[in-house]
Amino acid sequence: MRDTPFKRLAIEAFHRGGGLDAVRWFNRRGLRILMYHHFSDPAALASQCAHIRRHYNPVSISRVGRWLKIGEPLPENPVAITVDDGYRDFLTVAHPVFREYGIPVTVFVVTDFLDGKLWLWVDRVQYAYRRANRPYEESRQMVESLKRLPNAERLSALARLSASLGIVLPSEPPPEYRPLFWDEVRRLAAEGVEFGPHTMTHPILSSISSVSEITREIAGSKRRLEDELGRPSVHFCYPNGSWHDIGEDALSAVRASGFETAVSTIPGLNSRPADPFLLRRIAADPALPERYFHQLAAAFRV
Ligand SMILES: [Zn+2]
Incomplete structure (x- = not known):
């Protein structure tokens, strides 16, 4: 359904009238x-x-x-x-x-x-596209098509992909994709x-x-x-x-x-x-x- 003015009014009324309650x-x-x-x-x-x-x-x-x-x-x-x-x-x-x-x-x-x-492989795809200044939508499409490949083929396709984009993937993840350290995991577990x-x-x-x-x-x-x-x-x-x-x-x-x-x-x-x-x-x-x-x-x- 298109977001008509009527639909917007109906949604407003729903929220004001406690619809989610x-x-x-x-x-x-x-x-x-x-x-x-x-x-x-x-x-x-x-x-x-x-x-x-x-x-x-x-x-x-x-x-x-x-x-x-x-x-x-x-x-x-x-x-x-x-x-x-x-x-x-x-x-x-x-x-x-x-x-x-x-x-x-x-x-x-x-x-x-x-x-x-x-x-993570999805992060590697997104990183490669971002570094190559390609639109986010392209990386989403690539992730979806890589999902359909058998595991081993996906990993080799990933290597070819970064080469074709002219990007060298670092072996360590960039800061925004980094994992927890195990001693942090233990500390967090101790906190519940x-x-x-x-x-x-x-x-x-x-x-x-x-x-x-x-x-x-x-x-x-x-x-x-x-x-x-x-x-x-x-x-x-x-x-x-x-x-x-x-x-x-x-x-x-x-x-x-x-x-x-x-x-x-x-x-x-x-x-x-x-x-x-x-x-x-x-x-x-x-x-x-x-x-x-x-x-x-x-x-x-x-
Ligand atoms: Zn996951």
Whole structure:
């Protein structure tokens, strides 16, 4: 529908008349899991946290696990906050804000990324296009077409791509793409931040043909994180995470690897009984316009 003056008036009336209150009441038993990646503006995040505190009840992923496993009740309008990949801006920008608002957070880390062995392939594509002064839209299209390639082919296509753009990719990620250090992970864990593995190299799991390679990505990242933290990590996060990106083999490997929950990027709310290994999430970003964020959080728009 086009944004006609009538539609704009209707939307205004909806918001003035407490429309989102009605949506929240209707969805009050559904668990919303918000998914963040990057942070640059603490004030924008603080305003989202204030909104969350005013209208929702934040819960930890451990509590979500107990809700799914033994039916421990959740408060009404529950929300869980997740942060993917393990970028360092979680520590420098986001953590102080979430802590100030008393909102529990789970961070899902790519273990080879934190080990300094790689930087994420999507970041490499975006960096190469930006350095080559090519439009952002082109890099988005390239990411989408690279997603469809089998894993090994994607990595070699990536090397050819940067060469064709005349860009040399540094072996270490540039500052905006840097990961947390492991001692920072431990410090954050001691302050109550929960961590879960998000594979070793962030492949699209459905694009890997070998089951043992899929298992290595999943169980290997769990072991690596547990080694660093010295405690079990039982909450997993699929890379990309639409059903098409996950696939049956990865789902079976997650079920068999001792996890309690796994989050996807399939959009929506979660209600019991939900498949604990295919939890739905809502993509969020501190840069979203305020009203749009309020609609997302209410699951009026997912
Ligand atoms: Zn990710």
